[in-house]
Amino acid sequence: MTHPAQPTASHFINGAYVEDTSGTEIPVIYAATGERIATVHAATPDIVEQALSSAKAAQKEWAKMTGTERGRILRRAADIIRDRNHELSVLETYDTGKPLQETLVADATSGADALEYFGGLAGSLTGEHIPMGEDWVYTVREPLGLCVGIGAWNYPTQIACWKGAPALACGNAMVFKPSETTPLCALKVAEILHEAGLPAGLYNVIQGMGEVGGALVTDPRVDKVSLTGSVPTGKKVYAAAASGMKHVTMELGGKSPLIIFDDADIDNAVGGAINGNFYSSGQVCSNGTRVFVHKNIKEEFLKSLAERTNNAILGNPLDEETNFGPMVTENQMNIVLGYIEKGKAEGARLICGGERADMDGYYIKPTVFADVTDDMVIAQEEIFGPVMAVLDFETEEEVIARANATEFGLSAGVFTNDLSRAHRVIGQMEAGSCFINSYNDAPVEAPFGGVKASGVGRENSKEAINHFSQVKSVYVRMGDVEAAF
Numbered sequence: 001m002t003h004p005a006q007p008t009a010s011h012f013i014n015g016a017y018v019e020d021t022s023g024t025e026i027p028v029i030y031a032a033t034g035e036r037i038a039t040v041h042a043a044t045p046d047i048v049e050q051a052l053s054s055a056k057a058a059q060k061e062w063a064k065m066t067g068t069e070r071g072r073i074l075r076r077a078a079d080i081i082r083d084r085n086h087e088l089s090v091l092e093t094y095d096t097g098k099p100l101q102e103t104l105v106a107d108a109t110s111g112a113d114a115l116e117y118f119g120g121l122a123g124s125l126t127g128e129h130i131p132m133g134e135d136w137v138y139t140v141r142e143p144l145g146l147c148v149g150i151g152a153w154n155y156p157t158q159i160a161c162w163k164g165a166p167a168l169a170c171g172n173a174m175v176f177k178p179s180e181t182t183p184l185c186a187l188k189v190a191e192i193l194h195e196a197g198l199p200a201g202l203y204n205v206i207q208g209m210g211e212v213g214g215a216l217v218t219d220p221r222v223d224k225v226s227l228t229g230s231v232p233t234g235k236k237v238y239a240a241a242a243s244g245m246k247h248v249t250m251e252l253g254g255k256s257p258l259i260i261f262d263d264a265d266i267d268n269a270v271g272g273a274i275n276g277n278f279y280s281s282g283q284v285c286s287n288g289t290r291v292f293v294h295k296n297i298k299e300e301f302l303k304s305l306a307e308r309t310n311n312a313i314l315g316n317p318l319d320e321e322t323n324f325g326p327m328v329t330e331n332q333m334n335i336v337l338g339y340i341e342k343g344k345a346e347g348a349r350l351i352c353g354g355e356r357a358d359m360d361g362y363y364i365k366p367t368v369f370a371d372v373t374d375d376m377v378i379a380q381e382e383i384f385g386p387v388m389a390v391l392d393f394e395t396e397e398e399v400i401a402r403a404n405a406t407e408f409g410l411s412a413g414v415f416t417n418d419l420s421r422a423h424r425v426i427g428q429m430e431a432g433s434c435f436i437n438s439y440n441d442a443p444v445e446a447p448f449g450g451v452k453a454s455g456v457g458r459e460n461s462k463e464a465i466n467h468f469s470q471v472k473s474v475y476v477r478m479g480d481v482e483a484a485f
């Protein structure tokens with residue numbers, strides 16, 4: 001490995017880095033240059049076994065600690081992450097290609113927020129007392145046991161923490177498999193958790209492709225699977241987990257609507273559309289990629305959008321002036337370029353971008369299509385790149401129906417100065433994470449997740465506690481037991 005911040009081996013198991021070079025080689029490519037910056041190896045069956053057995057062995061003692069003791073370790077890890085934010089952000093940039101300007105504020109810091117938040121909650125995970133006349137019931141919130149986390153490549157540090165923090169706060173152990181595309185950052189999260197005092201075995205990271213994920217999901221010792229990934233992968237993983245009656249959280253893809261009414265503040269609406277389409281070069285699950293703009297303001301909106309989008313600074317992601325990075329891989333770049341060609345062929349009007357940038361690395365210019373219609377492929381499929389589809393509408397009723405006419409249901413947003421309308425429209429959106437006069441905010445305090453094909457369960461907030469724990473109820477009889485015979 002070449003960068004000083006990079007981890008020293010492929011896996012982190014039972015409190016230490018572990019290497020097994022007999023696993024398939026996985027090159028780590030820096031998206032800004034196409035250079036190989038590291039190599040890791042996919043977990044062999046022996047590595048998978050080491051990770052699962054050490055997690056299983058460590059979990060029971062961890063669950064016996066008080067929540068306050070567990071929380072203290074998580075909060076200490078949050079502090080270490082904040083102290084090392086710059087170094088971790090540079091690593092996130094190497095792993096993903098995202099500009100340092102973004103990673104400094106959105107990745108390690110978001111992971112630290114999760115560790116701090118769930119560390120703070122851990123001491124207050126209590127049950128209920130339910131009076132039943134002279135008798136009573138009490139409930140206890142218990143951990144699920146051994147949890148598996150499987151990550152996507154767009155937010156490797158954040159995903160490792162969003163899953164690990166609530167799992168550990170509740171008294172579970174975790175085996176985390178990052179995306180094979182971005183394997184580096186989760187190893188650092190594991191290293192820091194253990195430096196903060198996490199007992200060995202409770203947070204293991206192993207590398208690999210779908211086969212390794214599949215081996216984790218189907219192992220009978222595993223009680224819960226939390227996946228961040230695409231809908232097709234989610235369907236496979238959900239089915240495999242169901243056959244073992246395991247708990248699941250599915251954070252999947254989207255094709256979310258962003259609705260801009262003609263009374264909206266145009267500057268804010270354009271800003272929302274930019275944040276909801278071009279942050280992380282469009283590689284954000286909750287992006288509002290179907291931008292419905294009222295026909296009265298369409299041309300004004302497009303003019304301002306084109307001007308501001310043409311100001312994007314594409315360049316070296318490690319230069320803090322750069323605010324628009326490359327696609328994560330050459331393959332992802334080619335997928336997105338394919339969608340751009342489809343948009344052109346389908347007759348959408350190209351407003352800006354529409355091609356690969358003339359520079360090294362996997363850069364695509366931020367792209368806006370106008371006059372997009374609901375039946376176009378670019379309005380229906382998740383592109384996961386910097387391609388915004390602008391569609392016109394005339395009435396509130398019409399736009400609500402069209403916004404909901406999709407299998408996905410991750411996010412939705414509305415821009416309007418009429419707050420009654422804002423709440424009325426958002427109330428009818430078939431989506432889990434919604435925004436009014438904003439887009440893509442994801443604070444740890446707010447539940448995050450989708451409905452319909454976009455997922456099951458929620459990450460962040462107190463909701464995540466419910467998804468990493470289960471309730472035991474105990475009926476306590478204070479008098480004699482009456483029986484028929």
Ligand SMILES: NC(=O)c1ccc[n+]([C@@H]2O[C@H](COP(=O)([O-])OP(=O)(O)OC[C@H]3O[C@@H](n4cnc5c(N)ncnc54)[C@H](O)[C@@H]3O)[C@@H](O)[C@H]2O)c1
Nearest residue numbers: 151152153178179209210213214229230233251252253285
């Ligand atoms: N809802 C969210 O919170 C959220 C966040 C980020 C990304 N995403 C979604 O993730 C997708 C992009 O990420 P991706 O390309 O890495 O997704 P992906 O579905 O290709 O892979 C996700 C993860 O699943 C693993 N995997 C693949 N097949 C598997 C199998 N059969 N069993 C177990 N694991 C398996 C992969 O190795 C990877 O770690 C997009 O659809 C995006 O919307 C969703």
Ligand SMILES: O=CCc1c[nH]cn1
Nearest residue numbers: 154284285286440442
């Ligand atoms: O990619 C999905 C998760 C997310 C949304 N905003 C920040 N992270």
